[in-house]
Amino acid sequence: MASVLDVQSLSVEFQVNGRYLPAVTNVSLTIEQGETLGLVGESGCGKSVTSLAITRLLSKTARVNGKVLFSGPDPAQRNPVPSSGPEEVSARNVRERELLTVRDKDMQDIRGNEISMIFQEPMTSLNPVYKIGSQISETLLLHQNISPRQAFSQSLEMLKKVGISRPEQIMHQYPHQLSGGMRQRVMIAIAMACNPRLLIADEPTTALDVTIQAQILELMKGITRDFGTSLLLITHDLGVVAEMCNRVAVMYAGEIVEQGSVDEVFFNAKHPYTVGLMNAIPKFDATSKERLQPIEGNVPSIARMPKGCRFAPRCPHVMKQCVEQHPDLFEVENGHQSRCWLSVEGEA
Amino acid sequence: MLKYVIRRILEAIPTLLGVTIISFILIHIVPGNPVRVLLGHHYTAERAAALSRSLGLNKPVWEQYFIWLGHILVGNFGYSYVYNKPVVQMILQALPHTLAIVVVAVLAAHLFAVFLGSVQAYFQDTVFDQVVTVINYFLYSMPSFWLGLLLVIFFAIDIRWFPSGQIINVNDPHPGFLDWLHHLILPVASLFLISVAGWARYMRSSMREALLQDYVRTARMKGAKEFRVVFVHALRNSVLPLVTMLGLSLPGMVAGALFVEEIFNYPGMGLLYWNSITNLDYPIIMAVTVFLGIVTVLGNLLADILYGIIDPRIRYR
Numbered sequence: 001m002a003s004v005l006d007v008q009s010l011s012v013e014f015q016v017n018g019r020y021l022p023a024v025t026n027v028s029l030t031i032e033q034g035e036t037l038g039l040v041g042e043s044g045c046g047k048s049v050t051s052l053a054i055t056r057l058l059s060k061t062a063r064v065n066g067k068v069l070f071s072g073p074d075p076a077q078r079n080p081v082p083s084s085g086p087e088e089v090s091a092r093n094v095r096e097r098e099l100l101t102v103r104d105k106d107m108q109d110i111r112g113n114e115i116s117m118i119f120q121e122p123m124t125s126l127n128p129v130y131k132i133g134s135q136i137s138e139t140l141l142l143h144q145n146i147s148p149r150q151a152f153s154q155s156l157e158m159l160k161k162v163g164i165s166r167p168e169q170i171m172h173q174y175p176h177q178l179s180g181g182m183r184q185r186v187m188i189a190i191a192m193a194c195n196p197r198l199l200i201a202d203e204p205t206t207a208l209d210v211t212i213q214a215q216i217l218e219l220m221k222g223i224t225r226d227f228g229t230s231l232l233l234i235t236h237d238l239g240v241v242a243e244m245c246n247r248v249a250v251m252y253a254g255e256i257v258e259q260g261s262v263d264e265v266f267f268n269a270k271h272p273y274t275v276g277l278m279n280a281i282p283k284f285d286a287t288s289k290e291r292l293q294p295i296e297g298n299v300p301s302i303a304r305m306p307k308g309c310r311f312a313p314r315c316p317h318v319m320k321q322c323v324e325q326h327p328d329l330f331e332v333e334n335g336h337q338s339r340c341w342l343s344v345e346g347e348a
Numbered sequence: 349m350l351k352y353v354i355r356r357i358l359e360a361i362p363t364l365l366g367v368t369i370i371s372f373i374l375i376h377i378v379p380g381n382p383v384r385v386l387l388g389h390h391y392t393a394e395r396a397a398a399l400s401r402s403l404g405l406n407k408p409v410w411e412q413y414f415i416w417l418g419h420i421l422v423g424n425f426g427y428s429y430v431y432n433k434p435v436v437q438m439i440l441q442a443l444p445h446t447l448a449i450v451v452v453a454v455l456a457a458h459l460f461a462v463f464l465g466s467v468q469a470y471f472q473d474t475v476f477d478q479v480v481t482v483i484n485y486f487l488y489s490m491p492s493f494w495l496g497l498l499l500v501i502f503f504a505i506d507i508r509w510f511p512s513g514q515i516i517n518v519n520d521p522h523p524g525f526l527d528w529l530h531h532l533i534l535p536v537a538s539l540f541l542i543s544v545a546g547w548a549r550y551m552r553s554s555m556r557e558a559l560l561q562d563y564v565r566t567a568r569m570k571g572a573k574e575f576r577v578v579f580v581h582a583l584r585n586s587v588l589p590l591v592t593m594l595g596l597s598l599p600g601m602v603a604g605a606l607f608v609e610e611i612f613n614y615p616g617m618g619l620l621y622w623n624s625i626t627n628l629d630y631p632i633i634m635a636v637t638v639f640l641g642i643v644t645v646l647g648n649l650l651a652d653i654l655y656g657i658i659d660p661r662i663r664y665r
Contacts (some may be wrong), residue, residue: 057565111568174660190566275436
């Protein structure tokens with residue numbers, strides 16, 4: 001069976017002063033049914049742009065190339081009456097579509113229905129002038145052939161599922177009456193209302209208190225498992241990845257530099273950037289003499305990308321080859337890839 | 349909410365009093381004397397003194413003010429010096445004509461401006477947007493009386509589609525509703541064109557800002573169509589500044605109808621005001637001023653109430 005999401009050589013360029021500058025270069029990743037993939041990297045490395053390119057929510061000044069193959073229920077064979085439980089997706093009624101080339105109308109049918117997204121800013125992501133109930137119902141009404149009354153009761157069910165207390169009351173409240181954590185729960189309810197095959201969460205907990213973060217992560221873990229939803233989790237927090245993900249892709253300066261299972265990448269990191277990230281995590285059992293090791297230098301500007309390896313200017317192991325030649329993603333082990341010349345011999 | 353409305357109305361009383369004091373002083377500062385207007389060029393000093401006494405104009409201004417205030421508090425706005433008719437009756441005759449122009453023009457201009465500004469913001473910086481922006485600037489910077497004159501010259505005199513003035517065809521023994529409507533179009537069009545330009549610009553910038561907000565991205569994420577994204581999600585958030593302007597524009601429109609009514613010889617409040625000012629007809633000037641003051645207060649109140657209905661974050665106590 002095909003992967004839920006199969007991104008092939010995705011590139012995004014933004015037009016700045018008449019020039020096209022690369023924000024994302026040649027990103028390929030796949031997500032299987034029910035799997036959680038972490039996309040990690042520091043601010044500005046292109047992880048959000050990648051997710052917005054997949055859902056085609058980027059502004060028109062962006063130029064997107066590559067392929068985004070999404071296999072969802074075939075709209076032609078979709079049961080007009082929505083099934084109550086988690087949808088049984090058998091190979092027979094799944095169809096693969098290339099999202100970058102489908103019509104706008106088809107993309108609208110997919111968004112919110114088969115692919116949903118949660119954003120970083122719960123405080124501003126909900127529309128301030130509409131009640132919570134109608135904002136959840138809207139998704140249902142857009143995609144399912146149901147009455148407003150049915151949509152309302154299904155929305156109420158969703159609010160219960162995302163662990164909101166007093167859901168009947170909250171349905172009639174406005175976003176400004178809720179806390180950040182509650183608003184993010186509402187966003188999850190909106191995103192999951194139509195039981196999508198893929199949920200993309202773009203730093204869903206970054207703006208929240210630490211205690212709330214854990215609750216929201218726990219909720220997302222539970223709800224995606226119950227719904228059988230695949231999750232693309234974008235974060236800069238390796239702790240979140242360890243907690244949530246099956247596989248992880250590390251991005252640096254618009255490229256994926258290392259990819260593999262969480263265990264492989266965490267315990268057997270190959271790329272010097274990943275190794276640097278690991279060393280920069282504060283350790284709970286560190287002695288007082290152990291210091292955090294930041295990665296020296298800065299991320300290259302997208303207007304002036306190095307010709308060779310994009311990490312070369314900051315890399316402690318930089319070689320002549322690194323500056324001259326751009327490395328490919330080399331297979332280190334089964335499913336574990338690293339974009340480093342040291343990985344090519346498979347010995348480093 | 350009711351408490352809030354009552355409080356706002358009570359708060360408006362001192363404002364209105366201030367307005368009456370200032371306008372009373374102003375019209376007495378204006379050079380000229382109503383007595384001379386009424387008597388024409390040839391009159392004796394005795395006749396002038398007698399008329400001045402009978403109108404109460406021989407008393408000090410502050411005394412005249414309190415006499416006038418005492419009268420209007422019991423609903424007596426006096427008689428027009430020139431027409432010798434009760435002021436209230438004259439206003440009630442003129443008001444419906446002005447309301448017809450203003451209400452139609454304001455509502456049409458607002459609805460159209462909201463639509464046009466939204467569409468412009470959505471297609472910002474395209475050729476369409478730029479062309480509309482140029483036209484808007486052109487209309488916006490045009491004085492209303494001049495635009496009115498142009499409309500008269502073109503539509504009434506050159507191609508004769510519409511009458512050049514009046515509210516009905518005076519030669520028609522049975523003027524009907526359609527005739528009335530026919531006369532309404534040009535004055536309404538002048539007010540409409542003037543106001544739509546400015547409002548559309550406000551709407552454009554307000555909508556531009558709204559379209560960049562996170563909740564708009566959320567709406568797209570839900571799979572909402574672009575029409576819905578703009579006119580359901582962004583519109584209700586971006587229309588707030590225009591609602592404020594709607595309230596504030598009401599008195600301006602009544603007064604702005606002044607030039608339009610003068611040009612089209614349309615017997616509404618504007619023309620009444622205009623004629624009473626040129627004739628120094630104090631009772632009418634004061635009554636219309638009080639009326640405009642009340643409209644201003646009510647317009648503001650209306651804007652605030654609408655604001656609270658559109659934006660749930662605003663609640664009045």
